[in-house]
Amino acid sequence: xxxxxxxxxxxxxxxxxPVPVYLISTMDNNDTYNIAPYGMVIPVSYNPLIISxxxxxxxxxxxxxxxxxxFVLNIPGIELLRKVNKTADPIPSEEDEFIHAxxxxxxxxxxxxxxIEECKAHLECETIWIKEVSNDAENRVIITAKVVxxxxxxxxxxxxxxxxxxxMKPLFYEGKSYFTLGSYVGNRKMR
Ligand SMILES: Cc1cc2nc3c(=O)[nH]c(=O)nc-3n(C[C@H](O)[C@H](O)[C@H](O)COP(=O)(O)O)c2cc1C
Numbered sequence: 001x002x003x004x005x006x007x008x009x010x011x012x013x014x015x016x017x018p019v020p021v022y023l024i025s026t027m028d029n030n031d032t033y034n035i036a037p038y039g040m041v042i043p044v045s046y047n048p049l050i051i052s053x054x055x056x057x058x059x060x061x062x063x064x065x066x067x068x069x070x071f072v073l074n075i076p077g078i079e080l081l082r083k084v085n086k087t088a089d090p091i092p093s094e095e096d097e098f099i100h101a102x103x104x105x106x107x108x109x110x111x112x113x114x115x116i117e118e119c120k121a122h123l124e125c126e127t128i129w130i131k132e133v134s135n136d137a138e139n140r141v142i143i144t145a146k147v148v149x150x151x152x153x154x155x156x157x158x159x160x161x162x163x164x165x166x167x168m169k170p171l172f173y174e175g176k177s178y179f180t181l182g183s184y185v186g187n188r189k190m191r
Contacts, residue, residue, distance in 0.1 A: 013175035021171040021178070023074040023087060024053070025105070026064035027113045033105055035087040035097040035116065036061045039173045041073060049147040051125060057139050060093045065143055069127040070111040074119035077169040078180050083118070084171065109149040120156055120168050124149040 007014065019039035026034045038061070040054030051073065055062045065071050076084055086101040098105050098116075105114035108124050115122040125145035133140040158164045162184045172179040 016174060018172035018174035018177075018179050021076065021084060021173050023076055023080075023084065023103075023116055023119060024061050025072045025074060025113045025116055026061050026070070027068060028060070028064050028093065029067050030094075032094055033096045033098050033114065034060045034064055034093070035101060035103065037084050037088050037173075038073075044144065049123075049150075050128070051123065051145055051147060053143040053145070054133070055141055055143060057141060062141065062143070063093075064113075065127060066130065068112065070113055071125050071127075071145070072108055072111060072113050072115050073123040073125060074116040075121040075168065075170060076116075076119050078171055078178075079169070080118055081171060081178055109151060111148065115151065121152045122150070123147045 020041065022038050022041050023035050024038050028034070036059060038053060038055070042052055044050050044052050055065075061071070083101045083103060087097055087103075089100065091097065091100055097103075098114075104117035106117045108115050108122070111124045111126065115124075124147065126148050127143060127145045130141050130143050132138065133142055156164055156167045158167070165181055166184075169180055172181075
C-alpha cells in the first residue's frame with residue numbers, strides 16, 4: 001500500500017486541482033461597470049447550460065448580481081494575467097473597473113453588462129437562484145445561473161477541441177499561483 005499523509009484542512013491547496021479563471025463583468029443599478037476574477041465557477045448542467053459560482057458576499061460582483069440578476073463570464077488567456085490581477089484590486093464600487101484595468105467593454109448579445117473585448121470567450125448569464133453556502137460560512141454564497149448567450153473570438157472557432165483549448169491558453173489558479181493547461185493526455189474512448 002502507498003503511504004498517505006494526513007493533512008490539516010488549511011493545507012487544502014495541496015489536495016485541490018487549480019480552478020479555471022474567469023473575469024466576471026457586471027453592472028450596478030447606476031450603470032457602473034465592474035470586473036472581478038473568479039475561480040469558483042463550474043458548469044453543473046450542459047443542456048440547459050447552467051453554471052454555479054462561489055462568491056463572498058462582500059464583493060461588488062455579488063451585490064451587482066443581486067441587484068440586476070445578470071453577469072458575463074469572460075475567459076482571459078495567459079497574456080491577460082497582469083490585468084486579471086488588476087481587476088482584483090479593492091477599488092471603490094463607484095469606480096469603473098474597465099478603466100482601472102485598461103480593458104474594453106463591448107455590448108453583450110442578450111444581457112446588459114458588457115463583454116470584455118480582450119477575453120477569448122463570453123458566457124452571458126441570468127441568475128436562477130442564490131443560496132448561502134452553509135451556516136458556518138455565512139459570508140459565502142452560491143449563485144446558480146442559466147447561460148443565455150455564447151460568443152467566441154473567431155480565430156479560435158475551431159472544431160478540434162484539443163487545438164482549440166491550446167489556442168485559448170486559459171488561466172488556472174490555486175494558492176495565489178497561476179497555471180495554464182498541460183498537455184493532451186487521451187480521450188473518452190480509451191480503456
Ligand atoms: C484568480 C482569482 C480568483 C478569484 N476567485 C474568487 C472566487 O471564485 N470567489 C470570490 O468570492 N472571490 C474570488 N477572488 C477574489 C475577488 O476577485 C476579489 O476579492 C475582487 O477584488 C472582488 O472584486 P469586486 O468587489 O469588484 O467584485 C479571486 C481572486 C483572484 C485573483
